[in-house]
Amino acid sequence: MEIQALDEKKESGVQRAPFSFLDLNAQFAEIREEVLAAVNQVLENQVFILGPEVDALERELKDYLQCRFALGCASGSDAILLALMALDLRPGDEVITTPFTFVATAGSIARLGARPIFVDIDPKTYNIDAHKIEAAISSRTRAIMPVHLFGLAADMDRIAKIAATHNLPVIEDAAQAVGARYNNMPVGNSGSLGCFSFFPSKNLGGAGDGGLITANDAALAARIKILRVHGSRTKYSYELLGMNSRLDALQAAILRVKLRHLDGWTRARQANAERYQRLFQEYAIDRYIGLPSTPGDRSHVFNQFVIRSKKRDALRQHLAHSGIPTEVYYPTPLHLQPAFANLKYSEGDFPEAETASKEVLALPIFPELTEEQQVSVVEAIAGFYDGKS
Numbered sequence: 017m018e019i020q021a022l023d024e025k026k027e028s029g030v031q032r033a034p035f036s037f038l039d040l041n042a043q044f045a046e047i048r049e050e051v052l053a054a055v056n057q058v059l060e061n062q063v064f065i066l067g068p069e070v071d072a073l074e075r076e077l078k079d080y081l082q083c084r085f086a087l088g089c090a091s092g093s094d095a096i097l098l099a100l101m102a103l104d105l106r107p108g109d110e111v112i113t114t115p116f117t118f119v120a121t122a123g124s125i126a127r128l129g130a131r132p133i134f135v136d137i138d139p140k141t142y143n144i145d146a147h148k149i150e151a152a153i154s155s156r157t158r159a160i161m162p163v164h165l166f167g168l169a170a171d172m173d174r175i176a177k178i179a180a181t182h183n184l185p186v187i188e189d190a191a192q193a194v195g196a197r198y199n200n201m202p203v204g205n206s207g208s209l210g211c212f213s214f215f216p217s218k219n220l221g222g223a224g225d226g227g228l229i230t231a232n233d234a235a236l237a238a239r240i241k242i243l244r245v246h247g248s249r250t251k252y253s254y255e256l257l258g259m260n261s262r263l264d265a266l267q268a269a270i271l272r273v274k275l276r277h278l279d280g281w282t283r284a285r286q287a288n289a290e291r292y293q294r295l296f297q298e299y300a301i302d303r304y305i306g307l308p309s310t311p312g313d314r315s316h317v318f319n320q321f322v323i324r325s326k327k328r329d330a331l332r333q334h335l336a337h338s339g340i341p342t343e344v345y346y347p348t349p350l351h352l353q354p355a356f357a358n359l360k361y362s363e364g365d366f367p368e369a370e371t372a373s374k375e376v377l378a379l380p381i382f383p384e385l386t387e388e389q390q391v392s393v394v395e396a397i398a399g400f401y402d403g404k405s
């Protein structure tokens with residue numbers, strides 16, 4: 017495969033260094049000194065679990081996300097779990113969500129013995145199709161959980177209206193969408209609770225696992241604060257059945273450094289996305305490829321830049337041979353995963369999610385991606401279609 021990639025480069029007369037799908041080293045090089053100083057400070061303090069660094073990060077993120085409460089926890093998956101626990105989700109309850117997402121969205125529902133009720137997606141935004149939510153509501157429905165997939169907010173106005181009509185809380189899975197806006201407000205704030213992830217590949221990524229829950233309701237926030245420390249408000253007294261899910265001070269210190277750079281990185285991602293859009297037009301391949309579209313009431317933060325192709329697998333293989341890294345998010349929708357077989361869904365239940373899973377292809381979009389690298393991506397895609405059409 018590498019030899020073939022070299023051959024192709026020789027053919028096109030261009031010699032390019034290989035690059036990765038997500039280059040975290042490039043980001044680290046930019047903030048190295050700041051990060052090392054922050055880590056050093058934590059080591060000097062020897063306070064590792066919650067504490068002043070986590071308090072400071074929570075204050076900064078509460079302001080950044082324009083919500084009343086922001087609470088750190090051990091991961092994005094735990095953020096969802098804690099949000100559902102705070103709402104006292106019980107076995108037999110139902111939560112409406114999308115089948116086209118990372119496993120943790122529905123997995124957290126199922127882990128509490130509740131049932132994920134899937135609703136198909138809008139093929140343009142890849143987010144839950146809000147027009148189809150109402151038909152999925154039953155007497156057992158306890159919450160609606162939209163996901164802001166790839167960094168683009170779901171149809172929150174419509175979802176909020178449906179939720180209000182049926183008196184249901186909305187939990188936003190904003191793991192991929194920190195800083196994304198809907199009606200000019202940051203996501204994680206329009207629902208009852210918002211869940212964020214600091215997994216290293218997210219737009220605000222730590223040096224390991226981490227997560228955050230946002231809330232505007234003081235009672236819910238208080239419950240989450242207790243639930244993340246074993247259900248305890250005062251030492252060795254347990255009010256609720258909680259868990260151990262806290263954010264480390266080391267993560268918080270690093271995330272505080274990165275938060276200062278986040279808007280700049282987001283703008284770089286958005287600029288890269290615009291450049292892809294231009295290049296796809298210039299190379300006249302936008303007719304073969306479905307490009308991301310952003311409704312006017314939202315801003316996209318491009319955790320992923322996802323295109324669609326009817327020949328996705330062949331295209332992906334061609335790109336791999338040309339040294340272009342790509343990923344598929346997600347190759348199998350959750351309703352067809354063995355882990356959710358007990359829900360008794362079958363192929364054909366959510367046709368838009370199923371088609372998307374066969375057609376989507378994520379291209380490199382990280383902030384430090386260069387113009388030359390983007391040109392090489394689009395050239396390689398053009399090469400595929402020149403040869404095929």
Ligand SMILES: *Cc1c(COP(=O)(O)O)cnc(C)c1O
Pocket residue numbers: 091092093094117118120121163189191192212213214215225226227
């Ligand atoms: C990453 C992610 C999560 C889980 O976050 P972790 O921090 O990895 O546990 C949940 N939902 C979505 C949509 C994600 O992308």
